[in-house]
Amino acid sequence: MTDLVNTAPGVWSGVDQLGDDAALRDFLDGHRLGATRITADDVADVHAVRERLRPLVETADAGGRVAGAAVLTEPVVRVALDGDAWVAVLAEDTGAAEVLGVVGGLGLLSVQRHLGSDRFRPCASDTCSGVFVDVSRPGRRRYCMPGHCGNRVNVANHRARRRARDT
Numbered sequence: 001m002t003d004l005v006n007t008a009p010g011v012w013s014g015v016d017q018l019g020d021d022a023a024l025r026d027f028l029d030g031h032r033l034g035a036t037r038i039t040a041d042d043v044a045d046v047h048a049v050r051e052r053l054r055p056l057v058e059t060a061d062a063g064g065r066v067a068g069a070a071v072l073t074e075p076v077v078r079v080a081l082d083g084d085a086w087v088a089v090l091a092e093d094t095g096a097a098e099v100l101g102v103v104g105g106l107g108l109l110s111v112q113r114h115l116g117s118d119r120f121r122p123c124a125s126d127t128c129s130g131v132f133v134d135v136s137r138p139g140r141r142r143y144c145m146p147g148h149c150g151n152r153v154n155v156a157n158h159r160a161r162r163r164a165r166d167t
């Protein structure tokens with residue numbers, strides 16, 4: 001995203017880094033994105049997307065950022081806005097599996113790409129078979145439901161310590 005915005009003329013150089021279909025193909029390949037079709041029209045469409053992305057990065061208005069990003073996702077998923085928050089909505093003729101697949105898939109792909117494989121973990125509690133995706137900044141989360149599984153482990157440890165002390 002950052003890379004795309006910064007290919008515009010005047011950012012890294014005077015020329016457009018995505019000036020033609022070959023440059024766009026290289027850019028997509030370089031980011032392991034690929035595309036089945038790249039025509040002059042697609043190049044123009046990408047330029048238009050790039051111009052819409054930049055203000056979304058620059059703005060200090062988080063609500064405006066979400067709203068602008070939601071418009072960009074519209075061909076795939078409908079998003080309802082609530083200030084800075086957003087919620088994916090089932091458009092008519094969109095099955096629940098479809099929307100959950102898109103939203104869940106994009107979420108997982110984003111974490112995989114930006115945070116890496118070790119953010120996908122099983123819960124550390126012995127009595128829980130949950131799994132979770134750790135999107136916390138430090139990345140040290142251990143339980144699928146920290147207030148619940150973490151407490152159960154603490155309670156169990158506490159009881160074990162007390163038993164050991166009392167015997």
Ligand SMILES: [Zn+2]
Pocket residue numbers: 123124125128129130143144145149
């Ligand atoms: Zn758990």
